[in-house]
Amino acid sequence: MNDAAAVAYSAVPVLMLLTSLVPAAVIFSLRENQVRVRTTLNLAGATAKVGFVVLLAPPVVAGEKLRASMTWAPGLEIVLVTDAFALFFVGLSAVLWLLTTVYAIGYLEGAPNRSRFFGFFSLCVTATTGIALSSNLLTFLLFYELLTLVTYPLVAHRGTKEALDAARTYLAYTLGGGAVLLGGVVWLTTLVGPVEFTAGGVEEVARLAAERPATATAVAAVLLSGLAVKAAIFPLHGWLPVAMVAPAPVSALLHAVAVVKAGVFGIVRVVHDLFGVTVLADLGVLTVLAVFAGVTILYGSLRALTQDDLKKRLAYSTVSQLSYVVLGAALLAPMATAGALAHIVHQGLMKITLFFCAGLFAEVLGLSKVSELAGVGRRMPFTAAAFTIGALGMIGLPPIAGFVSKWSLALGGLDAGQPWVVVVLVTSTLLNAAYFLPVIYALWVQEPEEGVEWSTAPHRERRGSLEAPLSLLVPTVVTASLALAAGMAAGWEYSPWQLAQLIAGGSYP
Template identity: 60%
Template sequence: MTWNGALPALVLCSSLLPGLIIFNLPEERRLLRTALNLAGAVLKLVLIGVMLWGVARGEQYQFRHAILPGLELVLHADALAMLFVTLSAVLWFFTTLYAISYLEGSPHRSRFFGFFSLCVTATVGVAMAGNLFTFFFFYELLTLSTYPLVVHRGTKSTLHAGNFYLAYTLAGGAVLLTGVVWIYGLLGRVEFVPGGSVSVLGPAYADQLRLVFVLLIAGVGVKAALVPLHGWLPRAMVAPAPVSALLHAVAVVKAGAFGVVRVVYEVFGVETAHDLGLLTPLAVLACATILWGSLRALFQDDLKRRLAYSTVSQVSYIVLGVALFGPIGTIGGLAHLVHQGIMKITLFFCAGNFAETLGVHKVSEMNGVGRRMPLTMAAFTIGALGMMGAPMTAGYVSKHYLSGGAEAAGAPWAAWVLLASSILNAAYFLPILYRAWFRRRDEAWPHEAIAARSWLETRALLLFPPLACTLAVLCAGMLSEQGWSPLSWAKLIAERQYLRLE
């Protein structure tokens, strides 16, 4: 096996092997567990950096392993895979740092970090899947590895939420499997290729292909939290803050949105999907989800639930970009895959800091929190402004391209939906910022774990990740035209693989 063939497998193993070792570590082996977590995260970043450099220069990285005749496990590092896998690896590094501090002193840490490592392994597998079978395998592994993280605390409420999450995602997996089996029956094998695998089938298969598309989108739409398949997401907010961060910014919802991208562009092909009349209904569904998530966020007092409904709305920006028939919307959607991740993980890290340091879980409890935790609240403010689409932030870049894509695709109604969403974003974020910065605190904090006289507002490893991600939000906005930016990489993907429509 060549180095280029082995590298995708090594990226996968850089989190799988440490996770398997961590499962068997006694709880008291804290230093070894931390070392394994960080070593795996750093090694993954290095290996992905090598692949990024190679893919940018046109190198091919592919690992194949035959499971059965005609059925292969394929890992392929193309430009789209690298966009998602780089996001996952970078944010997982910061989430690991955050989780190490957040879970300090809590029980069952070896179990938590073991499943944590399996979760990143599954996410990387989803990102680098080279065919539909491999995607499905890692997609379901992601479900099974995240369930123990959701129910980690073991309380009645977490078990109920976890069971709800499992019921939704396994049902979605069953629907996805039906679509996978059906399309394999039509084609024999389904590789992810520019232009789509089903383009070889003639008009006689049009009705079957429409049904298969519905099954595949419904299957991945559960994790992408498309309305009405989103009910599991707000309930899953009973999980610890690091789990909430990875569910929303790195793993589960992103895997669903990424699945939509793969289905539209590399299973069906954007031209075939357009010719079958599938893109407009998908865009309408995305717009409905954008508005519904934003409206529901307005009425949530629990901070994490408000952020959860915000995710329901924001992830559908990606789906909308995919469904707009044209390059500009595609670029906006792909860029938002990264931009939403860094903005949302910032917000969840900050929400975790408020809860862990002051016992603040609700918006109504946030009076004066900006004066007590100015750095954390500044990070939250920038993340929230990014979600609103404020200039110089990552969110502005995404919304600019998505709105332009809607106009270019002859769908101005989608641009109006994006404008309405931005107004609703402001309606549910600005009251939080007002309370935090301008309202006086007239009572004690619900549970102040670190005294106000401390030289640092919270533990260092809880503070560093949101500040680092805040810097990324600003850099992605102000330096969006640089060659290494998510926007530039989204343009590279569009140019190389997805928009060869002529």
């Protein structure tokens, strides 16, 4: 590769940001009736981001890194890098952004304030991409806080009192967590100077832990506490079920790739690429983190059991499922780490499918509660089938992707000498079955209640077909198919599971 080509290639991380930042800037200026231009910008940006991921996958998997930096102030740099973990997360966000964009275009057809919605929608993906590509704590913090600010208008989009109250709750939690994270970043930078994420941990941070273990423990606790808000770790999860008042595409993005995944992504970075698992294990931090994750897994599942509102049931399921990632990251075993990383993708595919389906049940039939879903599988068979795949995957039934994650985490728990992890996973699986199987049973087996007339349900006349429009149905079926394929093709070289193993291997000496 000549010098000119090398320079151009190194600009790819910046270009990946621009694929969503530029469309956002233009979309804000569009009139509501400029539907074709807005749609073209949305789809072009989303497609370009996927293209960059495909372009970078082979060299990054082979060990090559692209780095782009800008000096912000003396000693402070904004640095973007495409290491394997960064591309892993960007790949998930790029694919799901494209599919969610198609879904959102159909879902919001004829709705007001679409330019505002899609502008902030693109900024949300820009911030998520920046988080994934961040090479140091400062860069991570900037994009992490940007994500908080640009997601607020999406949660508040409907403008109702309920939406505005939920958005304020979301902002209070996430800004509070961001303030704590800022304190941790400033504290660590004061102690060791600016550092870049390094697989296995940063040498200067390890030296601090050896010389001043109490201080290092306190810094780690502050950083992880700040990140725990967006990761929805109990008892800092309260914003997530409340935020379900947002439109279905926003709920899907929040739960599958954006806000909550930024939290768990940050925790994995701090544990594996800042302190290092061995350092945090010696400090005793991993044990505490694992316990909080285990409690959250069970708590989220128990709360999901009691929810009749479908989106809230899914929200508490997310609270539980996110902590699978945290639990795997906190266990001193490569298999557990690989399971955690794979679950970032697997949970994203399954959960976005479930939220897409919940949006279709509400949009087409006006149904939002589990108790209302009897017989809907006959009315919307493709949507119900997609929901069934996502739900069975969450339970952990093979060959869907969720099984691969849970099996890996269980083996990792045994490898780490923590058999209680298996007990937590088995209990959680039973609870998953307890709150998902009744929904599947209602969809396919139960008869509709006497007197129910779907033809008079909200949106029925406008939609007027047996299923949702293709712009809504196709993304839903695709994500369900990807969740199934990720489980069935786990042995394929570029599957999420195989890539997760590759990344996890670099975290251990």
